Structures are given as structure tokens and as C-alpha cells.
Amino acid sequence: MAVVIETDPDLLGPLSAEYSARFAALVTGALTAAAPARRAAVAADMARTLLSTAVGIKQQADTREEFRTRLATAITLLPPALERGA
Known part of the structure; x- marks a missing residue:
């Protein structure tokens, strides 16, 4: 799906959004x-x-494994903020 969205999003119509x-x-x-x-x-x-972070990592990562590792780090860092009061 991601490849089709990147190469020809019109092919999918509203499905990509x-x-x-x-x-x-x-x-x-x-x-x-x-x-x-x-x-x-x-x-x-x-x-x-988190979704913005994933998009940025996707642009920087050379491999799927690097993407997964870096996203896992982001996922580990962000949720503890749910526990803290703002």
C-alpha cells in the first residue's frame, strides 16, 4: 500500500487518504x-x-529494520508522557 501511495496515489482514489x-x-x-x-x-x-515521527524516520531510515528500531524507541519515549500532568 505504501509503495502505491508513493508512486501513484491517484490510482487508489480516496483510499490512500x-x-x-x-x-x-x-x-x-x-x-x-x-x-x-x-x-x-x-x-x-x-x-x-508519533505519526509525524514515523514519517520523518521513514525518510531517514535506509532499511525496514532501522525504521522499526527507531520507531520502537519513539514509542518507548512518548507514552510515559501520558502519566505526567501538564
């Missing part, structure tokens, strides 16, 4: 479910930050 939106909703849902009730509103901001 829906794919990104669905993935963002899944990440937001997972973070919201993991957050204490008082911090649930932060989950959407955190999800957007």
Missing part, C-alpha cells in the same frame, strides 16, 4: 485507551506526534 486517517485513528485509540482518564485528551496530540 482513508488509509492514513484509519491508521491515525487506531494509534489515537490505542493511546487513549492506555491513558489515565485525566490525560486522555493528550492522546490525540501524542498520536499526531
